[in-house]
Amino acid sequence: MNWQRLLRHPSLVIGLGAATAFALLGLISLVWTPYPIEQIVVARRFLGPDPAHWLGTDHLGRDMLSLVMSGTLTSFLVAFSALVIGVGIGVPMGLAAAAWGGAVEWLVLRISDVTFAFPSVVIAILIATLAGPGELNAILAIGIFNIPVFARVARGGALAVATQDYVAAGRLAGLGNAAIAARHLLPNIASLIIVQATIQLSLGILAEAGLSYIGLGTQAPATSLGLMLRDSQSLFLIHPWLGIVPGLTIVLIVIALNIAGDGLRDALDPRLRREGLNHGAG
């Protein structure tokens, strides 16, 4: 595979480009935002977009562009951390199921079923009750939701690979289950995992926004796109701009990641285009 082949997929270029731009915007907020996000100046609230405040100001006079930058970072950070949990636990689970089979497979599938049965919001409410709301709570809730998604994708992909002759050859050469999983199965399902990860990243950003919106995620004075939406809710009829900015940002990020995911799928494994891909349950 080379870069030229990748660049032949326009959806990949556009999607990945836009998603990277948003991620960079978020990263920049670590070192610089036009205004400090916790700086409240009530006298300048509800300003429309102007040269001093490109995206206007919110109900407390905070600069909306700064808030969007910082909020985007929070969204990416939460979704990415949740992704690490999902891949880190889910993929080994799926590989183990495929390599060992039998009781291990049964256990992995049942655990996945049970976890799937609880929507991430229910898990988040549970964690919030035990430990209080916060970003960590959101990461855990979305991460737990990600685990069975990756377990299933990894198992499905690995089962297809496990019937190949070279796997049988490896087994004859005396390789154990763990070694087969690591050496033969994992490299061959890596593209599947990467594509699924892109999709889960966009779902994670959506989930973080949802959790913050209902008050279980990020807490003031930190900010996230969902929290901005929540703040704007009661003001929407009078100042619709306050809701449009974070809402549109979420939509754009999610679309960008989905397009990138589709493009990656086409680029990495053309066969998958025909077979379709499990986009995960939202």
Add this chain to the structure above:
Amino acid sequence: MNVTKPLALAATALLLATGAAWAQSSEVRIGVALEPPALDPTAGAAEAIDVVVYQNIFEGLTRIDQNGAVQPGLAESWEIAEDGLTYTFSLHEGITFHDGTGFDAEDVKFTFDRILAEDSVNAQKALYEPIAAVNVVDPQTVEFQLSRPDGLFLFNLGRGDAVIVAPESADNNASEPIGTGPFAFVQWDRGSRVILERYEPYWGEAPALTKATYLFISDTATLTNALLAGDVDGTNNFAPEALAVFENNPQFKVLVGSTEGETILGTNNAKEPFSDLRVRQAMAHALNRQEIIDGATYGYGVPIGSHFAPHHPYYLDLTGTYPYDPDAAKALLAEAGYPDGFSATLKLPPVAYARLSGQIIASQFAQVGIKLELISMEWAQWLEDVLGNKDFDLTIVAHVEPFDIGIYADPNYYFGYDNPDVQALNETLNATIDEGERQRIAQEVQTIIAEDAVNGYLFELAQTGVWNAKLDGMWQNAPIEGVVLRDIHWVE
């Protein structure tokens, strides 16, 4: 599922909807943000209880009118002895409770014995402690013996905490309230609504409404839409940030009035570093009151400089005691040994004025070096942590009880202010009847607590009601907790 069922349901819903429109002339649906935890006003502190039941289901010997004045209630008249220690009340005749049992002096004695009992759960028990004995003279006459004169006694009898309950029904009032008021309880659909209906045998003047429904809608956007769609006819207190939706709409009227809610930055005076007067003074200097009022109440709050309602005749304007001055704040912090400021937590209950004020104050304090960590909590947790265990640095809350400056005389109250001078003054105030003298003492207490910067004094909450333009008779001000239905009526 076949098609006829949904159709039939839709038709029924349509009939119900049109039926409601025809019958509107005597029914009202009121949206309120908070659902009461129970419906017994004599066994809980929640304002939400009084909003539904006060003067509607339950009545006291006296009642507070919309100007905050004391009016006769179940007692048609009273006499006060020369020494101010004996009150004799003549009760109205022919009053019945909603379950049909009669009302007489025995019920009054039962009510106050219950309030003052050892195991009483009354939220304002301390207010009634001056009562030494309640004697039944005859079924229509009851006599109160006080252990000391009490200038606010008649007002306190008119509070929701002192409404008269019957021994037959008192135990069930939390879920099925039985009182003597003009409206009887019909049903409570938890999480949704409480329905009241006019009590036809009511002893007093019959109210214009035949039915009232309180709908519990905590979300501002939902309440906005319910008002615009006509699903509710009004609300006594609407979020000020969205008030502009209704301000120029001829179908609605916006009633802006005063409340008894002093909103304060509650400060743990018993804890370092807040036990140092200079630190509290520094915080007072760091507060930009006008910005908080504009940001958190959209300009509807009234600035206060002490713990006292600005519309009260005893009010003294102390807002200039510690004017906004970040430099003075920094100097005082340095003097107190915190040249670089300090970190503290700010625990916020789930109300918009607290959450918004909290963010603004955190930003203002950051300018003088005080770093606040905001902790948002639910009411139950706030009541336990802050009010119960006093486990907090700072908090923001509105004290909605009328004339509640007496809380500064209680060293065990959550903000832990222990000043013998204030305690002595409060005792004198309670025992004083002369108006001029009471005013002088009340103002002295206001001045002391303002200068001691016990708490950060922010603003008096406004009551911002939104009502259907054709409704009349609602209280503009809220001199006491409650939404009194007595005078509400439709006008064409």
